Amino acid sequence: MKINTTIISTILFAILLISCNKIIKKNKNNDNNFESLKRYGIKSGIIKYRISGINKGLQTLYFDKWGLTEAIYENSESKTLGMRRRNNTLSLIKNNIQYIINLKDKTGNKNPNIFSDEKIDIDFYKLMTRIEKNYQNKGGKLIGTEKIMNKICRIWLIGKKKYWIWKGINLKYVSNVPGGRQTIEAIHIRKNTKIEKSKFIIPEDIAITTFK
Numbered sequence: 001m002k003i004n005t006t007i008i009s010t011i012l013f014a015i016l017l018i019s020c021n022k023i024i025k026k027n028k029n030n031d032n033n034f035e036s037l038k039r040y041g042i043k044s045g046i047i048k049y050r051i052s053g054i055n056k057g058l059q060t061l062y063f064d065k066w067g068l069t070e071a072i073y074e075n076s077e078s079k080t081l082g083m084r085r086r087n088n089t090l091s092l093i094k095n096n097i098q099y100i101i102n103l104k105d106k107t108g109n110k111n112p113n114i115f116s117d118e119k120i121d122i123d124f125y126k127l128m129t130r131i132e133k134n135y136q137n138k139g140g141k142l143i144g145t146e147k148i149m150n151k152i153c154r155i156w157l158i159g160k161k162k163y164w165i166w167k168g169i170n171l172k173y174v175s176n177v178p179g180g181r182q183t184i185e186a187i188h189i190r191k192n193t194k195i196e197k198s199k200f201i202i203p204e205d206i207a208i209t210t211f212k
Contacts, residue, residue: 037066037067037068038066038067039066039067039068039070039168040063040066040067040167040168040169041128041167041168041169042066042167042169042191042192043064043065043066043192044063044064044065044191044192044193044194044195045061045062045063045169045189045190045191045192045193046060046061046062046188046189046190046193046195047060047061047169047171047186047188047189047190048060048061048186048187048188048189049061049184049185049186049187050184050185050187051074051076051182051183051184052182052183052185053180053181053182053183054078054079054177054179054180054181054182055076055077055078055087055182056076056077057074057075057076057077057087058074058075058076059072059073059074059075059076059184060072060073060074061169062195062199062200063195064195064200067093067168067169068093069093069094069200070091070092070093070094071090071091071092071093071094071199071200072090072091072092073089073090073199074087074088074089074090075087075088086104087104088102088103088104089101089102089103089104090103090108090202092200092202093114094200096112096113096114097110097111097112097113097114098110098111098114099111099202099208101202101206101208103203103206106203106205106206106207107206107207107209108202108206108207108208108209109208109209109210109211110208110209110210110211111210111211112210112211128168131168132154132156135156135158138158139158139159140156140157140158141156141157141158142154142155142156143155143156143157143162146164148164148166148171148172148185148186149171149186149187149188149189151166151167151171151189152166153165153166153171153172154166160175160176160177161173161174161175162174162175170184171185171186171189172184172185172186173185
């Protein structure tokens with residue numbers, strides 16, 4: 001299954017947050033309950049992004065339950081060696097499972113148990129403190145703050161990638177990749193809004209392969 005570089009970048013960032021969650025200590029009274037997790041500082045929202053650089057297009061993030069349920073839809077176009085390719089993808093997190101789906105080719109991968117078996121601290125701000133410490137352990141540097149869509153973001157530099165983080169949500173991403181520069185930036189934000197259940201449903205005609 002072919003997945004373009006912009007959705008890979010978003011997925012990698014989501015995985016980074018998930019991996020950081022695993023450093024939280026167990027709560028002995030509530031083991032194996034990932035449903036208390038607050039990945040974001042907002043209960044629900046819709047964020048639209050503009051993709052520019054090597055790939056061009058739009059990306060939309062839908063999330064609910066503080067980020068426990070999340071869908072990222074992308075429609076973009078890439079150009080390689082003079083050939084254009086349309087990308088239509090979905091990255092879905094639902095019921096402790098991550099799906100990476102190519103809606104154009106109708107194929108996808110399923111990655112179960114993405115959250116730790118450990119109890120996650122329900123205090124988002126304590127969680128972010130631990131996550132940022134983990135960024136530093138990975139060689140990341142906090143290099144400043146900047147407003148994106150009038151939201152104050154903390155800017156993290158990790159390798160050759162920059163992330164603008166607001167309440168745990170990535171509002172801007174810049175990476176210098178082979179062949180040029182790639183940018184994903186929020187252009188519209190709706191917070192604490194009702195999300196249609198259909199946004200978190202996988203089309204029936206998708207052939208799913210499970211990672212083991």
